[in-house]
Amino acid sequence: MISPKFFFDSLKELKINFFAGVPDSLLKNFCAYLFDNTSEKEHIICANEGNAIALAAGNYLATGNPSLVYMQNSGEGNAINPLVSLIDKEVYNIPVLLLIGWRGEPGKYDEPQHKKQGRITLSLLDALEIRYEIISENESEVVKLLDKAKKYMEETHEPFALIAKSDLFEKYELKKTIENNFKLTREQAIMMIIDSLGDEDIIVSTTGKASRELFEYREFLKQGHEKDFLTVGSMGHSSSIALGIALSKQDKNIYCLDGDGAAIMHMGSLAIIGEKSPSNLKHILLNNGCHESVGGQPTTGFDIDFNKIAKACGYNVVLSAETKEELIGCLKNIKCQEQLCFLEIKLNDKSRSNLGRPTITPIENKKDFMNFLNK
Numbered sequence: 001m002i003s004p005k006f007f008f009d010s011l012k013e014l015k016i017n018f019f020a021g022v023p024d025s026l027l028k029n030f031c032a033y034l035f036d037n038t039s040e041k042e043h044i045i046c047a048n049e050g051n052a053i054a055l056a057a058g059n060y061l062a063t064g065n066p067s068l069v070y071m072q073n074s075g076e077g078n079a080i081n082p083l084v085s086l087i088d089k090e091v092y093n094i095p096v097l098l099l100i101g102w103r104g105e106p107g108k109y110d111e112p113q114h115k116k117q118g119r120i121t122l123s124l125l126d127a128l129e130i131r132y133e134i135i136s137e138n139e140s141e142v143v144k145l146l147d148k149a150k151k152y153m154e155e156t157h158e159p160f161a162l163i164a165k166s167d168l169f170e171k172y173e174l175k176k177t178i179e180n181n182f183k184l185t186r187e188q189a190i191m192m193i194i195d196s197l198g199d200e201d202i203i204v205s206t207t208g209k210a211s212r213e214l215f216e217y218r219e220f221l222k223q224g225h226e227k228d229f230l231t232v233g234s235m236g237h238s239s240s241i242a243l244g245i246a247l248s249k250q251d252k253n254i255y256c257l258d259g260d261g262a263a264i265m266h267m268g269s270l271a272i273i274g275e276k277s278p279s280n281l282k283h284i285l286l287n288n289g290c291h292e293s294v295g296g297q298p299t300t301g302f303d304i305d306f307n308k309i310a311k312a313c314g315y316n317v318v319l320s321a322e323t324k325e326e327l328i329g330c331l332k333n334i335k336c337q338e339q340l341c342f343l344e345i346k347l348n349d350k351s352r353s354n355l356g357r358p359t360i361t362p363i364e365n366k367k368d369f370m371n372f373l374n375k
Contacts, residue, residue, distance in 0.1 A: 001137055001167060001168065001169060001170045002135075002137060002138075002139050002142055002168060002169060002170065003139070003169075003170050004029050004030045004032070004033035004034075004169050004170065004172045005033060005037075005172075006139055006142075007030060007142065007169070008030070008033055008034065008037065010142065010143055010146050011068060011097075011146065014146055014147070014150045015065050016065065016066060016067065016068050016097060016150075017042060017063075017065060017067075018042060018043075018056065018059045018063070018065070018067040018068070019034055019038060019042060019043040019044070019067065019068050019069075019070070020043070020044045020045075020046050020051075020052040020055045020056055020059075020067060020068075020069050020070075021045070021046060021049065021052045021068075021069050021070035021071050021099070022045070022046055022048060022049050022052065022070075022071050022072070022075055022265075022291075023045065023070075023291045023294045023295050023297040024070065024071060024072035024075075024101035024103075024294055025072070025101070025103070025293070025294045025295065026072070026101030026102065026103060026164055026165075026166055026168070027070055027072075027099065027101045027164060027169070028294055028295030028297075029169040029170060029171055029172040029295075030070070030099075030169045030172070031070065031295055031297055032172050032173065032174040032295055032296075032297070033172045035174060035176055035297055035298075036174065036175045036176050045291075045297055045298065045299070047264050047265055047267070048075070048078045048236070048265045048266070049069070049071045049075035049076070049078040049079040050078045050079050050080075050081055050082050052069045052070075052071065052079070053069055053079050053082040053083060053086065053087060053096060054082050054086065055067070055069075056068075056069050056087075056094075056096045057082070057086055057087050057092070057094045057096070060094050060095065060096070061094075066095040066096055066097050066150075066153050067096060067097070068096075068097045068098075068099055069096055069097070069098055069099070070098075070099040070100075070101075071098070071099070071100055071101070072100070072101045072103055072294075073100050073101060073102055073103055073104070073114075073117050073118065073121045074103065074113070074114065074117050074233065074235070076100070076117075076121070076124055076125075078265075080128070083128055083130070083159070084128060087159060089156070089157065089158050093157040093158065094157065094159075095153035095154075095156070095157050095158060095159060095160070096153075096159040097149055097150075097153065097159070097160055097161075097162065098130070098132075098159055098160065098161040098162065099161075099162050099164060100121070100132075100161055100162065100163050100164065101164050102118060102121055102134075102163050102164060102165050102166070103117065103118055103166075104116070104117050104118020104119065104121075105118050105121075105165060105166065106118060106119055108166065111232065111357065112232065112361060112362050113232045113233030113234075113362070114233075121163070122163070125161055130158070130159050130160070130161050131152060131158070131159075131160050131161070132160070132161035132162070132163055133145055133148075133149075133161075133162065133163065134162075134163045134165065135162050135163060135164050135165070135168060137168060145162070149162065174295065174296055174297070178289055178290060178298045178302070178349070180288070180289060180302075180348050180349055181348075182288075182322055182346045182347050182348045183322070183323055183324070183348070184322070184323070184324065184327065184345065184346075184347050184348065185347060185348055185350045185351065186209065186210060186213060186286050186288055186292075186347050186351065187213040187217075187351060187352065188324075189286060189327060189345050189347060190210065190213050190214055190217060190257065190286070191217050192324070192327055192328070192331065193255065193257070193284065193331065194214070194217055194218070194221075196328075196331040196332070196335060197227075197253075197255070198253065198335075200251075200252055200253070201227070201252065201253045201254075201255060202227045202228070202229070202245070202252055202253070202254055202255065202369075202372070202373070203227060203228045203229070203254075203255045203256075203257060204228075204229045204231060204238050204239075204241050204242040204245065204254065204255070204256045204257070205228060205229070205230055205231060205238065205256075205257040206231055206235075206238040206256075206257055206258050206259045206262045206286075207231055207232065207233060207234070207235040207236075207238070207259070207262060207293075208235075208259060208262075208292075208293035208294075209292065209293045209351055209355060210257055210259060210286055211228075211230040211231060211232060211358070212355050212356065212357055212358065213351070213355065214228055214230065214257065215228070215230060215356075215357075215358045215359075216355065216356055224368070225358075225360060225365060225368060226368040226369055226371065226372040227369075227372055228365075228369070229241065229245075229365065229366075229369050230358055230362075230365055232358070232362055235261070235262050235265055236262045236263070236264075236265030236266035236269070237266060237269070238256055238257070238258055238262060239256050239258055239263070239266075239269045239270070239273060239283060240266075240269050240272070240273075241256075242254050242255075242256035242281060242283070243269075243272065243273050243276060243278065243281065245373070246278040246280050246281040247276065247278055249280075249373055250278070250279070250280055251280075252280060252373070253280050253282060253335075254278075254280055254281050254282065255282045255284060256281065256282070256283045256284060257284055257286060258283060258284065258285050258286065259285070259286055259287075259288075260285065260286070260287040260288065260289060260290075260299050260301030260306075261290075261291045261299045261301070263285055263306070264299055264300060264301065264304075267309070270283075270309060270310060270313040270315075271313045271314075273313070273314075273315075273340070274310070274313030274314025274315050274340070275313075275314055277314055277315075277316065277339070277340045278340060279338045279339050279340060280338075281340055281341070282334050282337075282341045282343065283310075283315070283340075283341065283342045283343070284342075284343045284344075284345065285306055285342070285343065285344045285345065286345055286347060287301045287302070287306065287344055287345065287346050287347060288301070288346075288347040288348060288349045289301040289302040289349065290349050292349050292351060296349060302346075306342075306344045307319075307320055307342070307344055310342035310344075314340070315340050315341065315342040316337075316339035316340045316341070317333070317334065317337050317339060317340070317341040317342070318341075318342045318343075319333060319334065319341070319342070319343045319344075320343070320344045320345075320346070321343065321344075321345050321346070322345075322346045327345060330343050330345075331343075
């Protein structure tokens with residue numbers, strides 16, 4: 001294992017002074033060290049990975065120095081457009097050092113949504129014609145690799161990717177914390193939402209711990225999972241999935257359980273939802289102000305006004321809740337509405353350490369869900 005401090009100091013020695021990306025569970029120790037030891041102008045936690053590539057390009061244009069962009073390999077999809085149409089050698093030829101967490105590495109167990117992404121991670125970089133190497137756990141070898149990457153970028157002005165396997169970085173606890181005195185946890189809010197639903201209401205839940213908490217509460221209640229679509233991958237797209245269902249199944253109420261990081265990642269979806277304005281969609285934002293599932297790094301969830309954004313996008317009913325009493329009232333309100341609703345619930349960032357994972361496969365979830373929708 002290598003020290004996050006050592007890796008960071010080695011990058012700084014090579015004049016890599018700007019960092020941008022989307023937090024990843026495999027990189028969480030390095031990301032936490034970055035957050036604690038950089039200024040707000042040196043390190044930007046981005047809306048999505050393409051956003052990070054463009055930021056790095058802008059920094060290079062201003063300084064002449066390459067930046068480091070970090071991401072989970074699932075974020076390669078978001079990054080492809082600016083990788084091939086902005087920084088590529090046949091366009092603007094801009095060097096960027098990529099740090100990619102290798103979820104779903106072949107031969108290692110991982111969740112279903114990571115298996116194919118892990119299998120194609122290296123071949124996708126080959127297709128993009130991006131040179132890459134897997135990071136060694138030996139710190140002396142890391143220094144050689146970083147020096148090699150820097151020389152390659154100086155000579156070619158092309159990106160270079162560093163692939164991080166699981167357990168590469170030593171443990172580092174985030175020291176900077178976001179002030180958060182909200183009373184409710186996400187799990188408590190999800191339980192209250194489930195308890196308020198009718199027999200025919202369905203849920204589309206976002207990526208990460210929200211879907212896991214939903215699954216476990218159904219298990220606790222000894223209920224089935226056929227009314228829930230658990231979006232285990234494709235972060236930021238749950239609301240669009242919910243819209244697609246709501247437009248086709250207007251006889252059912254569709255509850256989308258979204259996250260702040262997910263909503264920010266593809267915020268343009270709110271504009272499309274508002275324009276289509278399905279009367280049966282209840283868009284609930286579970287806002288704890290951080291990427292809690294992958295290490296707790298902050299989002300801009302508490303810095304922006306989601307309610308004003310939802311109103312501007314055309315949502316008809318826009319509500320907010322911070323306490324149990326407020327949430328009870330808001331859930332009663334949206335339940336009887338026959339117009340597009342948005343409810344933001346501000347939450348603390350606490351979750352159970354013993355939280356399990358769904359014991360059904362995504363395919364099983366899809367089949368049961370479709371059977372319920374079409375019975």
